[in-house]
Amino acid sequence: MSILILASGGTFDKEYDELTGTLAFEDSHLPHMLELGRCRLEVTVRTAMLVDSLEMTNEDRELLLAQCRRARESQIVITHGTDTMVETAKVLANGLEGSGKTVVMTGAMIPFAFGSSDGLFNLGSALSFVQTLPPGIYVAMNGRYFPWDNCRKNRELGIFEALR
Amino acid sequence: MSILILASGGTFDKEYDELTGTLAFEDSHLPHMLELGRCRLEVTVRTAMLVDSLEMTNEDRELLLAQCRRARESQIVITHGTDTMVETAKVLANGLEGSGKTVVMTGAMIPFAFGSSDGLFNLGSALSFVQTLPPGIYVAMNGRYFPWDNCRKNRELGIFEALR
Amino acid sequence: MSILILASGGTFDKEYDELTGTLAFEDSHLPHMLELGRCRLEVTVRTAMLVDSLEMTNEDRELLLAQCRRARESQIVITHGTDTMVETAKVLANGLEGSGKTVVMTGAMIPFAFGSSDGLFNLGSALSFVQTLPPGIYVAMNGRYFPWDNCRKNRELGIFEALR
C-alpha cells in the first residue's frame, strides 16, 4: 500500500531568490522534508506544477484531477497554496466521485525554507490522515481535518475553519 | 472534543546545556511546537516528567498510566523517548484495557532544538492519528502507526518496524 | 568604548507576512541576533528606519548621516539593503569627513528569518571590522571589507567586489 504525494506549489514550496529579492519556486522541498521526518512510508513524490495558488488555472486543476484519476495509489496527499485550496478540492471531489480514493490537501502559512514554517507539521499531519480517513476529499491544516465541503480559509486569522 | 498531550521527556525535548556541554532537559518544547504548527485543536499540554527513556522507572510508567486514566480526554498523545516507548506502551495497554481511550505515543530521533529534528513531523502525525484511530495504544513514528504489540525499535537503523 | 548599531532595513530584517504572503518589515532582528551570538560588546541598537534599500530616499540617507554625526560612539555599524548600500556610504563619507568615526555597513542576501541567512555571519564580521579598522566608511560583506569608494555590488553574482 503506497501513497502518492503531488506537489502543486503554494507557500509551502516557496524559496527566497537572493538575486531578485523575491519569493519564487525552485524545486519542491518534499523529498528533503520526508527525509527530515525519517518517513518510512512507501511514497511516490511527483511535482505536478509549482504555482502560486492565486494563479492556478482551470487547466492546472484539471491536470491535478487527471493525475489523481490515473494514480494506482488510493491514498493521495496534495500540497497546495492555501488561498484556493478549497476551490481545487471541489474540482477533485466532482471528478473523483465513487473512485474510492482518499485525497488530503495541505499547505503552509510560511514557506518551509523559513525556519518557522508550519510545513513539516502539516506534512506529518496530512500523511497520517490519508492513511486513516475513509475515501473522500479533505483539507488538513492547523492539526485538524475538514471534509472539503465544510471548510474555508479565514483570511483575517490565517487559519482554516469549518463552515458549520 | 479535546486532546491531552503528555510530555515525558526523551530525545524530543532535550536541550543543549551550554554551561556543561551536555544534553539535558529544561522545559518541554510542546507549546512552541504547537504554535509553529499553527495548531488549532483544543489541546491540554501537561508535563508528566522529563526523563531519558532509558532511565524511566516503573513508577514513572505508573504515573503516566494514572494520568491517562484520570484524564477526561479520550484522545491522548504522549511524547516519550524512543528506546523504551514500547515498554511503556505495554503498561498503558494493560492498564487502559476497555477504557475506550486512544493513546498515540511518539518521540524524536533528533532533539527538536536541533534544526534537523523529526519532532515537528512526528507531532503533526501523532495528533492526526489520535483523532482517527479506534481506541487502543499505538506508536506513531516514521510517518507510520503501529499497534503497540506489533512494533519494535530497530536500533541499528534508528527506525520503528512491525514485528510481523 | 561602545558601538552604535543602526538598523535601516533591507533584506537583513525582512519577515514573511503570513497573512499577505509577502515580505515585509516588523521589528529588527538585531537584538535577537546579538543574543544568539552571545555578544558581550557594549552596544546600542537603534532602528533608524526599516525600508527596502531600493526605496530609500535622500531624506532617509540624511537621517542616517545625522544619527552618525550626533552619535557619541565613534564606531558605528549600519545594517542596510545591499542594492544601494554604496550610495548611502557615499553620503556618509561626504558628511563624516574628518569626524574620526569608523562606519561599517553590512546587510544580507537572505533575510535573517530564513534558516539559510548570511545575516549572522555578516553581523559578526561587521562588529569585528568596526573595532579594528581606522576611521572611514566601509562595506563588510562576503567576509571581506571594502573602503566605500572601492566597492560595488555585482548583481549577477549577488556578491560585493572591489572596483580595481
Next chain:
Amino acid sequence: MSILILASGGTFDKEYDELTGTLAFEDSHLPHMLELGRCRLEVTVRTAMLVDSLEMTNEDRELLLAQCRRARESQIVITHGTDTMVETAKVLANGLEGSGKTVVMTGAMIPFAFGSSDGLFNLGSALSFVQTLPPGIYVAMNGRYFPWDNCRKNRELGIFEALR
C-alpha cells in the same frame, strides 16, 4: 593573500548522533558555514583533528602548532573547544613567536548543528579580526577579541573575559 582555517573540534563541530543519542563528531561544518556566509575570501580549510577540547593532548597541540608553522598563510583561524582554548593559545604563542603570523582562535557555546548556535557569528567575527589585527595569538568570542594572555573563560557565565 589567503587565510588558513584549521578545524580542531570542540562544541563548534559537534553533531547529534541519532543512533546513540550522544554528541559526537562527523565532519567539520566549516565548508557549509562559509557557503552560508557567502564568504568570498580566499581560504583553505583543513581539519587538523576533531576532538573535545577537554580531551585535547599535548600531541594535538603540537600538531596544531606544526600546522601553523608550516602554513604559507600568515593569517590563520582555528576553531577549538572553548574549555582549553587559552591553553592551546599559549602553546601557539610560544611556538610562533616572531613568525609574523596572526592567529585567531574561536569556537562556539552551542554546536552549529543546533539552530541557536553562536558559531556562524563567531566565524564571521574571527575571519574579520584575522584580516585586521597585527601578528599575535588572539581569542575571538562574544564579538570581542582578546590577546591570548589577557583572556579566560568564565565557566559560570559561559563567556570569555579579560583578566585585567
